[in-house]
Amino acid sequence: MNDELILLKCGEISLKGLNRRRFESILLSNLRHRLRRVGSFSCQILQSTVTVSCLEQDPPEALLLGAPSLMDRAYDECLRVFGFVSAVRARGCPKELPLICELAAEYLREPLSRARTFKVESKRADKSFPYPSPQISAEVGAFVLSRFPHLKVDVHNPDFTVHVEVRDHLAFVHGDADPAAGGLPVSSSGRGTLMLSGGIDSPVAGYLMARRGLRVDAVHFHSFPYTGERARQKVEELARLVGRYAGDVDFFVVPFTHVQEVLRDTCSPEYFTILTRRFMVRITEAIALSRESGCLITGESLGQVASQTLEGLLATNCVAQRLPILRPLIGMDKEDIVAISRKIGTFETSIEPYEDCCALFSPKHPKTKPKLPELEREEAKLDVEGLVREAVEGAQLTLLRYGRD
Amino acid sequence: MHYLDNAATTRPSEAAVAALTRVATVCYGNPSSLHALGFEAEHELREARRSVAKALGTQPERIVFTGSGTEASNLALFGLADRRRGSKLITTDAEHPAVLETLRAVAQRGGFTLHLLSTAGGAPSLDEAAALIDDDTALVAMMLVNNETGAIFPVREVGALVQKTRARFHVDAVQAFGKLPFAPEGLLCHSLAVSAHKIGGVKGVGALWLAKGVSPSPVIYGGGQERGLRSGTEPMPAIAAFGAAAGEYAARYAAAGIPALREAAVKGLLELGCVINQPPVACPSILNFSVPGLRAEPMLHLLSQRGVYLSSGSACSSHKKGASHVLVAMGLPEPLLRGALRVSFGPDNTMQDVQALLGGISACQTTLAREDV
Numbered sequence: 001m002n003d004e005l006i007l008l009k010c011g012e013i014s015l016k017g018l019n020r021r022r023f024e025s026i027l028l029s030n031l032r033h034r035l036r037r038v039g040s041f042s043c044q045i046l047q048s049t050v051t052v053s054c055l056e057q058d059p060p061e062a063l064l065l066g067a068p069s070l071m072d073r074a075y076d077e078c079l080r081v082f083g084f085v086s087a088v089r090a091r092g093c094p095k096e097l098p099l100i101c102e103l104a105a106e107y108l109r110e111p112l113s114r115a116r117t118f119k120v121e122s123k124r125a126d127k128s129f130p131y132p133s134p135q136i137s138a139e140v141g142a143f144v145l146s147r148f149p150h151l152k153v154d155v156h157n158p159d160f161t162v163h164v165e166v167r168d169h170l171a172f173v174h175g176d177a178d179p180a181a182g183g184l185p186v187s188s189s190g191r192g193t194l195m196l197s198g199g200i201d202s203p204v205a206g207y208l209m210a211r212r213g214l215r216v217d218a219v220h221f222h223s224f225p226y227t228g229e230r231a232r233q234k235v236e237e238l239a240r241l242v243g244r245y246a247g248d249v250d251f252f253v254v255p256f257t258h259v260q261e262v263l264r265d266t267c268s269p270e271y272f273t274i275l276t277r278r279f280m281v282r283i284t285e286a287i288a289l290s291r292e293s294g295c296l297i298t299g300e301s302l303g304q305v306a307s308q309t310l311e312g313l314l315a316t317n318c319v320a321q322r323l324p325i326l327r328p329l330i331g332m333d334k335e336d337i338v339a340i341s342r343k344i345g346t347f348e349t350s351i352e353p354y355e356d357c358c359a360l361f362s363p364k365h366p367k368t369k370p371k372l373p374e375l376e377r378e379e380a381k382l383d384v385e386g387l388v389r390e391a392v393e394g395a396q397l398t399l400l401r402y403g404r405d
Numbered sequence: 406m407h408y409l410d411n412a413a414t415t416r417p418s419e420a421a422v423a424a425l426t427r428v429a430t431v432c433y434g435n436p437s438s439l440h441a442l443g444f445e446a447e448h449e450l451r452e453a454r455r456s457v458a459k460a461l462g463t464q465p466e467r468i469v470f471t472g473s474g475t476e477a478s479n480l481a482l483f484g485l486a487d488r489r490r491g492s493k494l495i496t497t498d499a500e501h502p503a504v505l506e507t508l509r510a511v512a513q514r515g516g517f518t519l520h521l522l523s524t525a526g527g528a529p530s531l532d533e534a535a536a537l538i539d540d541d542t543a544l545v546a547m548m549l550v551n552n553e554t555g556a557i558f559p560v561r562e563v564g565a566l567v568q569k570t571r572a573r574f575h576v577d578a579v580q581a582f583g584k585l586p587f588a589p590e591g592l593l594c595h596s597l598a599v600s601a602h603k604i605g606g607v608k609g610v611g612a613l614w615l616a617k618g619v620s621p622s623p624v625i626y627g628g629g630q631e632r633g634l635r636s637g638t639e640p641m642p643a644i645a646a647f648g649a650a651a652g653e654y655a656a657r658y659a660a661a662g663i664p665a666l667r668e669a670a671v672k673g674l675l676e677l678g679c680v681i682n683q684p685p686v687a688c689p690s691i692l693n694f695s696v697p698g699l700r701a702e703p704m705l706h707l708l709s710q711r712g713v714y715l716s717s718g719s720a721c722s723s724h725k726k727g728a729s730h731v732l733v734a735m736g737l738p739e740p741l742l743r744g745a746l747r748v749s750f751g752p753d754n755t756m757q758d759v760q761a762l763l764g765g766i767s768a769c770q771t772t773l774a775r776e777d778v
Contacts, residue, residue, distance in 0.1 A: 226706075228705070264774060361774055
């Protein structure tokens with residue numbers, strides 16, 4: 001079935017007025033970049049709908065029993081490209097009613113045979129087409145009934161709906177569309193720098209901001225030997241999983257042990273956690289600025305842990321001097337976050353138990369309401385700038401290229 | 406590199422690798438085939454079985470090759486648990502998961518109740534065992550050497566208790582094989598599991614010894630290999646390597662002078678302020694100790710960076726979070742649990758490895774963050 005197509009409906013970018021062309025061009029470029037990993041595809045945008053067609057034959061391995069075809073794999077990719085609200089597989093034919101009827105009965109034979117009731121819904125984008133939508137539906141419906149005599153029409157609650165779209169060049173026939181990833185095309189809002197831990201929350205935060213059109217860089221703080229190589233690999237895997245939606249992710253690993261040792265040796269233990277967070281924000285901002293990133297992203301949720309009280313957020317917020325900190329999970333409950341984590345496939349990796357011995361440094365009773373002057377007094381004992389510089393210079397960058405490994 | 410994790414796995418010996426290569430490249434036939442290459446493979450199988458049997462001080466026909474030590478225990482426990490013999494399954498709270506988890510599954514599926522003998526102090530008490538083992542007991546299972554502490558459990562004495570009943574007795578001898586002199590017959594058991602890769606063989610094969618007249622029902626069905634007890638084409642390269650390794654391991658182990666290595670390690674560790682988690686009777690190849698104030702994981706990472714490889718708990722359970730169930734059962738206090746490490750010696754180890762270990766532990770003590778006490 002090589003003449004099968006994928007139809008993708010653009011979401012809110014169709015409302016973007018004068019900027020629409022720019023959004024569309026980013027969207028198409030993202031889509032093509034992704035589909036290139038699968039095979040050779042053509043992607044055309046017309047009237048807020050992208051038509052994807054396959055330009056090559058399925059390779060021999062796709063002909064194995066049960067193996068996905070190029071179209072199957074392309075469709076799976078399309079469902080994870082931000083900027084589309086819905087996706088559906090379809091076939092097209094010349095804009096002649098008898099051909100449309102034949103195509104509907106032929107292409108949709110399988111779902112129609114399984115259904116007991118059906119209806120036809122038609123859309124006529126090309127107003128020069130001589131039949132109005134209700135008449136298209138009636139004609140196609142009558143033809144389908146003649147081919148599938150077991151069917152009954154049910155316009156209110158059908159088992160299956162045949163969709164007919166008459167567009168500028170072709171007419172399309174398909175079943176019900178699937179919801180797609182939504183949001184805005186990655187990169188259309190710029191670049192953001194995610195503080196990525198091995199937990200459940202931060203990958204979800206990265207996913208949510210990528211959905212709002214950010215290209216995501218990820219920064220992970222590594223405390224060897226208190227966290228081991230397997231823990232680092234786990235976080236890299238999480239960054240890759242976020243990349244299934246966010247596309248390419250630039251992944252930084254920052255050596256953080258020295259900062260923690262200095263804090264432990266110099267500062268009052270009850271401030272350790274919040275001082276650590278302040279260093280993380282400073283280091284992340286420095287990396288972000290060097291990459292022309294426009295914001296920091298964290299997985300913080302109000303009140304979840306001691307450093308995520310309002311006072312804690314204030315204490316970390318104010319050390320980011322030039323960039324805003326986006327916290328997409330700030331008002332979410334843990335269950336909401338877990339649900340998204342499961343949906344995007346990061347949960348199972350997030351809960352892998354690699355012991356994080358940074359708890360060794362943490363005080364039994366951290367300050368939940370740190371006062372800024374107290375924190376500044378503690379930091380006055382340190383060479384803050386030097387420690388930040390050392391960590392930034394020691395950061396190791398891995399380019400996680402979506403689909404390449 | 407200083408490899409001190411021989412209870413997790415051992416380096417395959419040269420003889421084992423040579424046998425593996427020979428069988429994989431030259432005598433690669435299926436032992437069931439009726440042509441010359443099949444006969445050669447069958448010959449290799451017979452020789453390997455003879456060698457493993459000899460190392461165990463038993464007869465070749467008593468040996469069933471399996472896919473691992475764990476599989477050998479599964480075959481014994483699933484295959485011998487018979488509701489008609491009784492309703493109780495008995496083992497210790499310090500068993501390897503290969504036995505503990507298997508018995509939990511046997512209990513659940515077969516409607517048995519599982520009883521755990523306490524190993525407080527490091528080994529199960531015979532009094533408790535004697536009180537528990539009775540005519541309503543279907544199966545008793547116990548390890549000969551504990552994989553985390555090296556404790557030698559009183560298997561023969563328990564075997565004598567079981568003999569007075571209708572119950573079956575399975576022994577997990579995976580850590581003892583090649584290190585302690587024992588013969589299964591002498592342990593008064595009905596079945597006994599060993600593994601190849603703990604004695605210089607390769608991963609992918611184990612063996613179950615079965616006493617005469619003991620015939621478990623199979624877990625794996627198929628073409629009837631291994632007397633119908635373990636179907637599936639025999640993994641011949643790994644089995645040949647097992648045979649080669651079994652033929653030489655006890656001698657290699659004895660030549661390495663492991664008691665002296667252990668003694669030097671104990672002395673050095675005590676000088677560094679470490680606590681030896683010593684059971685009453687121990688196999689010298691395994692040494693468990695705690696570094697007070699430090700946690701195991703950062704130490705392992707730092708030691709690994711220095712090329713010193715050892716374990717916290719056992720390698721099989723270190724991916725499960727939390728303290729070792731063996732050390733908890735032994736009664737180790739919480740701070741010592743968190744800093745517990747296991748050294749396990751093998752034939753390749755020398756005094757230099759002990760020096761590297763002591764140097765590494767000392768480095769951990771000077772650089773790593775201490776637990777607030």
